């Protein structure tokens with residue numbers, strides 16, 4: 144269920160419709176940021192940010208620091224052999 | 225692909241497999257964990273993760289595939305809609321091959337219905353705008369991940385007063401399905417990997433009541449191999465330490481409170497149905513969404529007259545038991561014989577994410593092809609060198 | 617290229633008139649040439665004019681110019697090249713007609729050239745039949761015919777017979793093309809997929825899924841954009857180079873519909889062996905991989921139009937690879953796996969993590985999914 148892929152917001156297509164171009168590792172698509180844009184975080188602030196896209200909508204912001212944390216977690220685990 | 229490939233790093237995967245083995249040893253009893261989401265099932269099969277786990281850690285593949293759990297009667301309704309005069313029926317590709325009593329949408333298309341595959345519900349709205357003289361219905365299906373996209377589309381349609389657009393709503397909710405599984409008698413499950421993308425919308429808080437009530441740990445997990453292995457490790461750690469909590473492995477995306485604009489759109493556009501039929505599980509209370517009265521103009525169920533006839537699955541089908549982890553797909557007498565992905569008898573064989581279809585497709589276990597790994601590795605050592613080796 | 621695969625190229629290499637048709641002297645090809653009407657299929661003057669104006673003008677082969685009902689080809693030219701006549705046919709329908717990296721015309725030539733090439737044959741002559749929908753712009757037909765001519769020249773084959781039929785508007789989709797082709801092979805050069813043996817090496821001539829993904833995106837209804845170009849290209853030089861480098865090439869296929877997965881499954885079934893491939897060795901271009909992630913598709917299932925799958929005895933793998941990599945169309949050739957004896961005959965993928973899974977036959981056309 145729920146195939147969603149990470150991409151980076153690269154440009155605003157239509158501010159009124161909350162549409163932006165998202166680059167999904169070389170595949171570009173116009174994606175709705177309707178689930179992300181709020182009065183404190185207007186659409187202009189999303190350019191350059193990473194999001195996860197599902198069915199043409201950015202589902203949520205991808206927290207880059209948290210991603211790194213997940214990736215490096217194994218290095219911090221030292222199970223005695 | 226950035227933020228995907230890194231989560232498939234073989235060295236890191238090997239590290240997590242080692243850590244899981246250590247915990248499984250400390251636990252010293254067999255455990256059964258369920259990944260709720262079909263997307264996670266997909267990852268597990270695609271990357272052969274089950275084979276990397278210790279024998280005492282068993283994965284049960286959950287009901288989290290919105291296509292599989294769609295009752296046949298709803299597919300028949302979709303076909304009836306698609307066959308309305310002048311209709312453009314827009315759907316995600318997933319639903320095209322799912323058979324109802326009167327065949328699939330793909331067969332309806334062959335008979336002349338105008339069925340279009342779209343990537344986004346917004347594309348269906350665009351179809352309505354480019355064909356103002358024709359009715360356009362979008363086949364809304366999916367869990368809480370997909371429902372906000374459809375809600376936002378209905379809101380956009382309302383703003384644009386797009387009178388020829390409506391949605392056939394079949395959205396379902398994850399938590400009621402979890403509760404159903406937990407209530408079922410004789411369930412042997414020690415914990416759940418929560419569906420990461422659903423949780424990006426609903427957050428992790430809704431699982432707390434389930435954990436408190438049924439005393440089974442839930443770890444909300446992502447969809448890449450490292451995500452799933454970490455989630456399994458976190459569940460095992462809870463079991464080793466005798467804890468039972470909601471934890472969040474997928475914290476790069478999931479916040480405890482979820483996504484508030486998405487939740488607001490869901491609350492505005494949908495209401496919860498008293499009952500909704502799940503293929504394989506039966507009718508579950510408060511488990512499905514309908515379009516709210518304020519948006520009735522965009523509700524295909526209200527605009528068109530639908531046959532809405534229940535149609536039973538084959539009596540030999542054991543999907544209910546499989547979803548509860550009481551039976552393995554190959555233990556069903558129809559598996560691979562009467563029931564294949566081309567001719568599914570039940571929900572679990574319908575989409576590639578259903579447990580039966582996944583086992584069938586990837587031939588893992590079961591009568592088709594036991595994974596004779598040791599022999600293959602012996603042969604592999606006698607194989608010709610790979611390109612990378614030739615380069616040296 | 618004057619390799620020994622093409623002795624006395626008088627036949628295979630037509631006088632180069634590529635430039636000539638790229639820069640026409642006497643006709644402006646504007647879109648106001650008009651449209652195909654039912655009269656163009658009537659067999660009367662309109663048919664004759666269409667054939668002379670477009671096909672004779674574009675293809676310029678003696679056999680075609682004769683306007684006979686069949687091309688009569690000199691047998692001696694065949695017999696000098698081998699002892700087996702290879703003969704194949706294929707029909708082409710594609711939406712859209714033009715896509716990055718090709719069009720229905722180049723596809724129709726290369727598809728049949730490749731069907732001949734993978735049996736070890738040198739492709740020589742092609743026929744082409746057009747089914748045209750009433751209302752199709754004649755300029756479009758001309759453009760496609762020119763693309764066919766260019767593809768035929770590149771592949772060093774001649775179009776020597778042709779036909780057109782017109783169907784009423786709404787009964788077709790602009791243009792369908794059938795091409796049949798003949799070529800010459802030597803017996804036992806490529807025994808075929810029944811003769812695979814444990815220990816054989818599985819080679820791919822390049823990255824997977826370019827064509828299928830390019831077409832899916834070019835249709836436009838998914839509104840995805842990416843720099844993905846079809847791999848539509850002739851493979852006969854590559855196949856010939858492979859045959860020359862290896863005393864035995866067990867089997868070759870161009871992995872079209874159903875992708876590499878379909879070819880390997882077919883091989884496994886026919887030879888009753890297992891095909892073991894390594895995930896880490898499978899070549900996929902990054903944008904193709906990304907598009908497949910987005911749409912929930914598997915590059916192994918995506919169509920190609922210029923990708924060779926070859927199986928050679930393990931001891932010749934290195935030589936075969938080197939020979940392929942010398943040619944532009946095989947520059948990215950690589951070894952992806954090997955044949956093992958196994959029961960049941962399946963295709964097994966070894967993941968990056970050392971686990972295994974079975975690669976099934978693809979089920980129908982790849983459909984984008986969101987679940």
Ligand code: SF4
Pocket residue numbers: 540541542543546553556557558559560563564568569570571572573574580
């Ligand atoms: S194999 Fe088919 S019939 Fe048996 S449980 Fe699975 S879906 Fe149902």
